[in-house]
Amino acid sequence: MRRERHDKKSKIAIVAIAASAGGVTAIRKVLSGLPGNFPAPILCLQHLNPSETNVLAQVLQLRTELTVRWAHDGEQLTAGVVYVCPPGHYFVVHANGTISLAAQASKHGWHHGVNHFFESVAQSYADRAVVIVMTGTGKGGAEGVRAVSAQHGIVLAQDQASSVADGMPLAAIATGCVDQVLSREAIASLLVSLVCEGKPLSKAQVSNKRSSQSTRLPISPTLLDALENVLERAIAMHRTDMGYIHLFQRQTCTLELAVQRGFDPALIDNMQTVSIGEDSPCVRALRGGETVIVEDIEVAPNFAPHRAIAAASGYRAVQSTPLTSRTGSLVGVLSTHFRQPRRFLQWEMKLLDMHARHAADLIELFQAEKVG
Template sequence: MPRQRSNNKSNIEIVAIAASAGGVTAIRKVLSGLPADFPAPILCLQHLNPSETNVLAQVLQLQTNLTVRWAHEREELTAGVVYVCPPGHYFVVHANGTVSLAPQATKHGWVHGVNHFFESVAQSYADRAVVVVMTGTGKGGAEGVRAVSQQNGIVLAQDKASSVAYGMPEAAIATGCVDRVLPREAIASLLVSLVCEGNPLSNELVSKTSSLLIAGLPISPTFQDALENVLDRAIAIHRTDMGYIHLLDRQTCTLALAVQRGFDVGLVDELQTVSITEYSPCIMALRAGETVIVEDVKVDPRFTPHRAIAAAAGYRAAQSTPLASRTGTLLGVLSTHFRQPRKFVPWEMKLLDMHARYAGDLIELFQAKKVG
């Protein structure tokens, strides 16, 4: 759906992100939730091994509509472009809207590099900057966030539950200069609110973004990454850009949203939990133990209660496939959605069925590890 623009004008002119261990997936999660017309440049400093050929920019480009590329010395920053710092360097941002690449020359060059990066952002952009400290080991960025805070810039940090390594966010939070601690799933929506819509950093906004947390079932970052890969493959099989996976919470008799693609932030609350007493395609698939297909939501009588949601989300057809263990235990539902009425050919449904069996094995494996 096209993003609704606010009449408020944001003063934010730059977003700076730093991450280390687990950062590639975390940054991808943030970028995938930002619109192509994001009105500020985004600088990403990810800890990389200088001795290896790196394809980070290409990897980040896979799941975002923004332009992602490696940064170059003294280039002028452009809104809507994601700049990736080359290995062995850190960013130095200048007040004239350009960026330099400084070498990380010392043993502790990464830690100092993050601090210098954030400090240069603070000096050049002051209260027109947002910095984000994401998953990573060590204490890189702690001194830098102090400088940003002193200049009235906004500091965000990833929370512990969604971080692979909590060293960097924890060190930043310990300074007392972090404005919001968020799961990685909520960071993009907050950036949209601050930068695209010009909303203030208010308590009401915190309650809104906090509602984007996965409902019902605790999911580790590694498990969520695996589920996202499963969903991406299913979406590719059906040549669409919308879908989600719900996991079955047997204690509450509900389906809890685990991952989604293509749905506007404002609709995520509608998808968070689905009771097994409801009459929806995903519940029908769960009850029947087989795929349920709605070729056109506007004419299928079974979909009448959900037409308003479908119209708001912008889809006309949907399918839901149950996910089960090898012993037949129901684990969840995988759904894909389509912007136009859609008929399904046998080969793609057979391929999806094979993929659903793989997904069931994967979910069972992760749930067994949790029990063990």
């Protein structure tokens, strides 16, 4: 399907992103909030292991209307395309709108590569560039943002609270060259304001609306990132677009929402805190210690009290699987929801058990660290 062109109102001609630990989820958050007709190319330099087969471009493509693909040496940049740098390389951007892929000199070359990448953006695009330093370890990019700032480009950094690792953004902030520090959820709205709407930074709007996947629980960004990835895989496996993970709070005997996807933000309060006295699928799964499946909520008699919420949310079937630690403790529930009545195959349930096992291990690990 042909994509409509965006009427470019801004002088911004390139967006450059660099990230390391936790960057995949963070970059996906940004890309998912941008329109498919975004009027500038986006270059993503994510720290990758050169020795492993990588599907980063395919993973990023899952939740964005933009075209995402691996970058090629010497190609011309195109608006609305996200270019992912191959492992073991970094971007060199040229003033004629082409890119080169330079090999990293050593195992520590990635951090130097971020600086060279940003410096080339500064030299080639000057005040027509936006660079973003996202979650990551080390100090990669600090020298590069100085070069961008010196050329009057815009420098953004992810905030500490939403970063899995804060080394890179804090190093950038310490230079005094960062124009705004933002949560990963707020970056997309600022880019839309700057690049699509052509507003100057001083008047650009940042959405402070709570993310549809956010939680009121005091969860570390690392655990939040891991749980979002688990939920994403479970949703993809079930070929749906809705689901959530609740964590069990023993002190209050409630299930508290950790991550969710696909639900209207206005309806999240209905699922934020669930008392174990309720008769919902997630609570029944927790109490019974086994998966609860409702193939069609319209005909399930014990789902009658929840039909109005289900109708408002737009789902007709649900499964809830308890998350059990290695020691046998119940730590949460993983649920996926479906817009049509649904029957489950045996292989699907086996895979779901694997995802639930992984999620429970992650929760138990972080709870143990918190206690320790």
